[in-house]
Amino acid sequence: MQDCLFCKIANGEIPSKILYQDAEVVAFADINPQAPHHVLLIPRRHLASMKEVTEQDGALLAHLFVVANKLAQDFGLSERGFRxxxxxxxxxxxxxxxxxxxxxxxxxxxWPPG
Structure with a gap:
C-alpha cells in the first residue's frame, strides 16, 4: 500500500531501527516504547489487521511467532516473561x-491491560 507507514518501513523507505528482517517479516523498535523492550513485528505483505488473516496465512503467523520468541530470547525476556x-x-x-x-x-x- 502506497501510504502505509509500516509498508514503507518494511521497504526501507522510512528509516527505523531494524532488529530482524527476512523475506516475510520485519521487526523494529517502537518509536514510543511502553516497556524497556518494545518491538513491532510485521509481515512484509500488507494486511490491515488480524481481521484479514485467513487459513492461508498460517505459515506466516507461525513464522512471526517464532521470530518473536527468538527476539524475546535474545533480549533475555524468556525467563521472567513477556507480552x-x-x-x-x-x-x-x-x-x-x-x-x-x-x-x-x-x-x-x-492485568487487565488498558
Whole structure:
C-alpha cells in the first residue's frame, strides 16, 4: 500500500531501527516504547489487521511467532516473561492499519491491560 507507514518501513523507505528482517517479516523498535523492550513485528505483505488473516496465512503467523520468541530470547525476556499482542481496530488502540504485533518485556505488566 502506497501510504502505509509500516509498508514503507518494511521497504526501507522510512528509516527505523531494524532488529530482524527476512523475506516475510520485519521487526523494529517502537518509536514510543511502553516497556524497556518494545518491538513491532510485521509481515512484509500488507494486511490491515488480524481481521484479514485467513487459513492461508498460517505459515506466516507461525513464522512471526517464532521470530518473536527468538527476539524475546535474545533480549533475555524468556525467563521472567513477556507480552505479545496485536490490537484490532480503533477501540482496541490500533493506530496503524497494517497487521503488527507488539513484543513487550523488561518490566512487570498488570492485568487487565488498558
Amino acid at each position: 505479545f499482542v496485536t490490537n484490532v481496530g480503533p477501540d482496541a488502540g490500533q493506530s496503524v492499519f497494517h497487521l503488527h504485533f507488539h513484543l513487550l518485556g523488561g518490566r512487570p505488566f498488570g
